[in-house]
């Protein structure tokens with residue numbers, strides 16, 4: 001265990017199952033990660049232990065339906081991480097080859113203060129646990145307790161200029177270890193993008209762990225994006241580069257199949273994928289399907305970002 005608070009899967013039932021409580025935040029003591037160093041988790045663990053966790057604050061999406069947390073075993077063995085193969089069980093084994101230290105993210109572009117920041121400094125951001133739904137465009141979903149910090153906190157440090165309208169993200173390129181990159185499945189490296197206001201939304205997370213533990217390689221170690229109101233492919237794994245840009249950046253799935261995957265990719269039960277319906281989803285572990293919620297149930301927090309936009313045209 002890396003993060004010393006109960007994994008949400010172990011949390012009291014009333015902490016995770018009231019209808020309103022879709023998102024629970026437990027803030028670790030600010031600066032609690034100061035002693036965290038590469039290869040050693042003990043420093044942070046000690047401080048986090050002292051922190052225990054602060055009272056949960058909750059964000060209350062419109063009519064969120066509650067939802068048991070997906071077992072960690074499922075979330076770490078049923079993955080999409082095409083750099084390690086296209087089979088759902090490939091990444092759990094293949095991603096063992098991923099080297100997560102040393103690790104840096106270069107942040108630049110339309111910013112006043114570009115930085116290259118190492119993983120140990122990223123781990124010093126005040127961490128929160130957030131229980132989010134993850135809805136894959138393929139029609140399955142999970143409920144995952146992430147550990148991370150708002151992307152906004154990172155972007156504030158580099159001071160985006162007035163020209164910054166979008167944020168582009170890039171995954172590591174390492175065909176030797178990411179054997180999937182040796183064949184063309186997507187244009188490697190995997191890239192993603194958000195509009196700046198989406199990136200600054202408090203729901204948008206840089207995640208370094210899940211289920212109270214450090215991020216498993218197959219889930220995007222050492223640091224990945226989590227954007228809970230968008231289809232899962234927007235939540236790019238193992239990020240090495242973040243660039244603030246003027247124009248909408250290319251994104252991996254959109255470049256590959258523009259008719260099927262748009263830039264926005266907000267979860268929308270009313271806009272079907274050309275080859276299947278998006279009206280329902282199967283929660284991994286369930287037999288039956290459930291209704292998919294607009295914006296994956298986070299409409300109260302994010303619908304206003306899209307006021308006046310045609311979400312069919314901007315799918």
Ligand SMILES: Nc1nc2c(c(=O)[nH]1)N[C@H]1C(S)=C(S)[C@@H](COP(=O)(O)O)O[C@H]1N2
Pocket residue numbers: 075078079080081082083134135136137171190218219220231232233234235236237238
């Ligand atoms: N670099 C990279 N990031 C990625 C992917 C990928 O293939 N490569 N797959 C995406 C898809 S389709 C989904 S559904 C989620 C899955 O995240 P999880 O395995 O942690 O559940 O990761 C997304 N991020």
Ligand SMILES: [Mo]
Pocket residue numbers: 080135136137138231232233
């Ligand atoms: Mo996905």
